Structures are given as C-alpha cells and as structure tokens.
Amino acid sequence: MNLELILFIVLALIAAVSAVMVITQSHPVMSAIFLILNFFALAGLYLLLNAQFIAVVQVIVYAGAIMVLFLFVLMLLNTSSEFKVLTDKKFIKFFALLISAFVFVQLAYLIFFTKPSNAVKGNLNVSSQIGTIQNIGKELYTNYIIPFEAAGFLLLAATIGALILAKKKFE
Amino acid sequence: MYQNSTEIFQMMPFIIIGAGILLSIAVEMSIKKSELILPWFSILIFAVSAVISIAGIQQESVLFGGMIAAGGKAAIFNFIFNVGAALVVLNSVDYIKKYGTYYGEYYILVQSSVLGMMMMSGAKDIIMIFMGLELMSICFYVLAGINRKKFSANEASMKYFLLGAFATGFVIYGIALIYGTSATTKIDDIISGFNRLITNPLFVAGFIFLLIGFSFKIAAFPFHMWVPDVYQGSATTVTGLMSTTGKTAAFSVFIIILAAIFSTHSINKFTPYFAAIASLSMLYGSIVAISQDNVKRMLAYSSIAHAGYMAIGLAAGNISSESGIIFYLAAYTFMNIGAFGIVSIIEGENDTQLGISSYAGLGNRNPVLAAFMALFMFALAGIPPLAGFFGKYYVFIGAIEGGLTWLAVIGVISSVISVYFYLRVVVYMYFREPQEEIKIYSDNLSLSAVVVSGLLVIIFGLFPDTLLNLITSALIR
Amino acid sequence: MTSIPMEYYLVLSGFMFSVGIVGVLIRRNAIVVFMSIELMLNSANLTLVTFSSYLGNVTGQVFVFFVMTVAAAEAAVGLAIIIAIFRNKLTVDIDKINIFKW
Secondary structure: OOHHHHHHHHHHHHHHHHHHHHHHOOOHHHHHHHHHHHHHHHHHHHHHOOOHHHHHHHHHHHHHHHHHHHHHHHHHHOOOOOOOOEOOOHHHHHHHHHHHHHHHHHHHHHHHHHOHHHHOOOOHHHHHHHOOHHHHHHHHHOOOHHHHHHHHHHHHHHHHHHHHHHOOOOO | OOOOHHHHHHHHHHHHHHHHHHHHHHHHHHOOOHHHHHHHHHHHHHHHHHHHHHHOOOOOEEEOOOOEEEOOHHHHHHHHHHHHHHHHHHHHHHHHHHHOOOOOHHHHHHHHHHHHHHHHHOEOEHHHHHHHHHHHHHHHHHHHOOOOOOHHHHHHHHHHHHHHHHHHHHHHHHHHHHHHHHOOOEHHHHHHOHHHHOOOHHHHHHHHHHHHHHHHHHOOHHHOOOHHHHHHHOOHHHHHHHHHHHHHHHHHHHHHHOHHHHHOOOOOOOHHHHHHHHHHHHHHHHHHHHOOOEHHHHHHHHHHHHHHHHHHHHHHOOHHHHHHHHHHHHHHHHHHHHHHHHHHHHOOHHHOOOEHHHHOOHHHHOHHHHHHHHHHHHHHHOOOOOHHHHHHHHHHHHHHHOOOHHHHHHHHHHHHHHHHHHHHHHHHHHHOOOOOOOOOOOOHHHHHHHHHHHHHHHHHHHOHHHHHHHHHHHHHO | OOOOOHHHHHHHHHHHHHHHHHHHHHEOEHHHHHHHHHHHHHHHHHHHHHHHHHHOOOHHHHHHHHHHHHHHHHHHHHHHHHHHHHHHHOOOEOOOOOOOOO
16 A cells, blocks of 8 residues: 555545435535535545646636535525425436436446557656646637637626626616 | 638627627627627628528638638538527517627627537537537526526526536546547547547547536436526526527537537447437427426427427438438428527516417417418427428438438427427417407517518528528538 | 556545535525535546646646636636525525525
C-alpha cells in the first residue's frame, strides 16, 4: 500500500458514501451539504489524476458558486424536513433500483471485461503537463474557441432566462 | 484559415444570428416600444440566414477551425430551423398579446435556440453537439415557462427541465465513454474508426447512453413521459417551435453520429434499439391519441407517433432512409407548425377553447381556417398527395430496402389507426354544430404564417421527387 | 497515478451515476432531484478526467470545463423555474404539482 492508493481509497469512499447520503437524507439542506462533500472528494480525486485546473474549478465553481445557489434557494423557499421523502409510487421505487443496479452492474462488468487501461499507454510525463492552467487555457483559446463562444451565448441565454422566470415584477 | 469567399459566405448564418441576438438585447434594453421592432427583426435575420444556408447547399465546407460544417445536409437543416422559427415568430406576435404578457426576451430566446440547433446540425465535434444541445434546451426550458403567472406553464417548464437535465446526464456520460474508448471527440475520426470501435463493448455502451439521451429529445416511446404535459402546458407557439425544430435538431444529431452506418456499410448494431423505440412510439402515440379531447394534447401524442415513423429510418440505416428522414422532418415541421398555428388562433384566454368541441362548426364560421386545418390534418395523417404521405412513403421504402419490412408494416398499421383521430377534427369542423359560443380573435399575422406553412406542405406534396433528389444529392456529396 | 488502475476510477463514477439515477427517480423534492442530476453530471466529469489523464489527451479536461459551464447555466435556469413554481403553489414536491396526469 502506497500513499496514493490510500488517498484514493479514502476519497473514493467519501465520494461514494456522500453520494448515497445525498439521495437518502430527508432534509434538503443536508442533501446539499453532502453534495458539497462529494464535490470536494471529487476535487481531491482530480488532483490525484493530475488535473490541477479542473480540481480548482471544481471547488470554485461547483462547490462554491453552484452549491451556494442551491443553498440560497433552499433558504429562500424555507423548506423544512420532508414528511415523506420518497415518491408514493411503489412501482417506480422498485423500477428505479432495478434499472440503476442494472446500469451499474453492466458498466462495472464492461469496465473490468474490456480493460480500457490496456489500450492506454499511460505516459506520466505527458499527463502531469496537460492539466495545467496554461495548457488548458491555450486549448480553450485556440482549438476550442468556437465552443467557448457558444458557452458565452449559453450563459447569456441562461441569464436572460433565469431573470425572466424569477424576477418579481415585470413591466 | 479562411481563404475563400465561399467559406465566409457560409459562415454568415452563424454570424448573423449571433449578432442578431446581441442586437436584439440592445434593442430590448434601449427602446420602449421594442415589441414593434423585435419580431420583425427576428424574422428578417431568420429569413436572411435561411436564404444564405440554402444557397450554399451545393458546396460543403468545414468552418471555424473544423468545428462546424456548412452546406450539404447542414444547409437543409438550417433552412428548416430558420424558416420554422420565422413562422413561429410570425405566429407569436398576436398570440403573445392575447396572453397579455409581452416579453421581448421571448424573441431573444427563440433566436438563441435557433443558434443552438444550427450548432447541432453542423457539428463536427461532439463538444459542439453538446453545447448546441444545451443552448437549445435551456432556451426551451425557459420558453416553456415564459408565461410565468400561469401554473400549468410553470409545471410544464419544470417537467421539461428535470427530464431534459436527466437526459443531459445520459448524453454526457455517453460522450465520456465514447471519448475514452476512441481517444478523440472529432466526429470524423470516430466515423473513420467506427468499424474498429464498434467491437469495443464500452464504446457501444457509451453510444447507447448517447442514443438514450437523444431519444428523450425526439420524444420516442419509453422516454416520452414529459411530452404531453409539456406540450399542453407551454404556450402554443412555443410548443410549435419545440415539437418541430427541436425534434429536427435532435434527429440531425442522430444522422451525424450514425453517419458511418448511413454512408459506409458498417453493420447497424443499433437496429434492435431503433426498431424497438420506433414500433412502440408509433403504436403508443397513435393509440393514446385516440382518447384525447384536447387538441394540443392530441398533437403531442401524434408527435410521439411521428418520432416513431422517423426512427424507422434510423433503424434501416441506409442512404435512402436517411434522405427519407430529412424529407419527413421538413414536411413534419411545416405541417405541425401550421397545425399549432391554427390551434393558437382558435385558443382563447386562459387555456380555453382548446378542446375538440371548440372546432365544431368551424367550416361555416371560418372557412379559411377550417380548410387549412383540414389540410394539415390530412397531411399529418399521411393522405396522398400531401407532404406527410411522401415523408412516410420514403421512410418505409428505406426500411424495406434495409430488410425491415415488418417495421414498415407496423408503420402502415399505425398510420391507419392515426387517420381516426386526425379525421375526427375534420368531422367536428364540418359536420358538427357548435355547442358553445366560440369567439375567435382575428389574427392576420398568424393566419399568414399558417398560409405559408400550408403552401409549403402543398409544394412538398406536389414535387416530392425534385426535393428528394435535392436532399439525396446533398447527402451523397 | 500509475499505481492505481484506471478501472477503479471508472467503477466509482459508474456507481455515482447509478446513485444519481435512483435519486432522480425516487425523490419527491424537485431540488433534491436536481441535486441527483448534478451527481450524474459529476460522475461523467470524473470519467472524462480519468480518461483524459490516462490517455494523455487534453480534450477530456476541456470538455469537463464546458460541462461545468452548462451545469452552472442549468442551475441558474432550474432554480429560477423552481422559484417561479414555488411562488404560485408554495411547494416543490413533484408528486403534488401534478395538475396534469403524469
């Protein structure tokens, strides 16, 4: 056991357990807090994967901005602990568990069966270089400039949309 | 990079619409009476962009550093999106006034959604498909709930949003697996290595996730649960936009990512999947639509059935079924926009006059509207010689060529079933006496949109071969 | 990172994806359903970053950047929709706001 593997196991356990807690907690605020924990664990995993920029953005954008928005809305709506957490329809509950268990087993089987790592020649030198801000910024502003512009339009449309739906008075 | 003038010419639609969005925002912010300007401005940019797109049909080129293709099939799709959106805008001017809520943002969001669709239909990189899909979807989520004081609109918007975001999750996960197994997001590279990649089960799994995600967007059977409520709850003009151009955009993505199957002779591993969703959607849509009394809801179920007919073409996966799908999409877009246009004219305040009984006696009271409604209903039912018939015909021919005769037979059976509920509207219009007092607002702009779509449906029905040859020539090149 | 097999990361992300699906299908609170969707998006991000660094290919990480943009935009719009619906009906319970049949 080296340190890396121990770190991975700890972070993966935190991520998995917090993911389950998100969907089982009865209070929405608790769900949100476990989701933040999950995002932090993922940020740690990204660091293990040498994706420094993504790890930082994960904390700033996801755990920071998006989850704060969630918590704001939860506070605004003042929802208390739910009386009934799960949907009433028994059939759906059963179906949901079945379908997701199927998806998971199928994916796990495929992943271990096809061994995608065989096709991959892990080059440590390369991978520690690609995740830097410098490299990703260069890619964003050269090869991926058009999706980047599209993201601008997307955020513009989302801003307009959020404004028109949530603004209190509209003349 | 951009040496020749053709490329600059073909880039213009994107630039025009992008600049149009920004200009519209400026107009909306600075001018008080923006409702007099924005609709006409939107129609102008859609019309210019449609003309430029279709003018470049003969030459296919890759623009923006290999991210977006223009010309060829993308030209046809862009034409459909722009003309469809222009008709919807024309239809919306008076409809929005009737609702008593005018937001200039409506037109800005319609323009943004068209930009998203154009990105999808010309995408050369999976990232572009994803960004276009999200740009379109986010605009639709908002447009569905734009009448925010009405609870049914809120609910439609929320249902559409939750299920759409759920579908997005599938799309991203599928893209992640495709990227992992092919080490690229360039669609051309994936297509050229398709025969090798398809043997990798993880790649197939990723592809199926992607297909499931887009099956939500085309409203095919097991993923249809949002359709009736969203189509009924949204403003009628918005429903007209998302049921036609939105569906076309999703189908254009299917055609792009399955290009290896359509053009070369790769084995279509996804035939069982598409055959299943096609047959189930056709039968489910046609059978459930029979019991609907609300015309908007009836058209929603009919839209599920039409997604099924088009999916037959995907199951067949040959060049004639591909051109059949594109012809069908064009025909479907204009007949459905026309039908929803008439529904929006008849519709009264607060969701009244949507039931089929409101159409009783329309043949006497408003013969023009009734005639066009009958035209669209016949076209949707697939009665020759209208556009809808040839759409179905070409798709079925493709299916028979692909050895899927049983699927074509199911298609014919479900078309026969669907004749019942389409003709029911016609029977109500001409052979029933009105039970209640129906007040129809005179709405010349919507009527002109209806007339234009009606003419397009007739033209598509009169010259189907010419158009099909045009589509096929654009595909083969 | 060489000592950890790539499959471990992929299975973790597959697990999170399945948990997200269950959450979307069984929870009643619209906000929690939306959180489950965020969980699904994050599991896809983990897959992308894993492949990206094991392949030594930057595209995956660029794509994650775009997914985050989209998630932010969706969060803004989705929460606005939830606020709009709460203004009209004072509930975010999916089962209660069914005025149409599902």
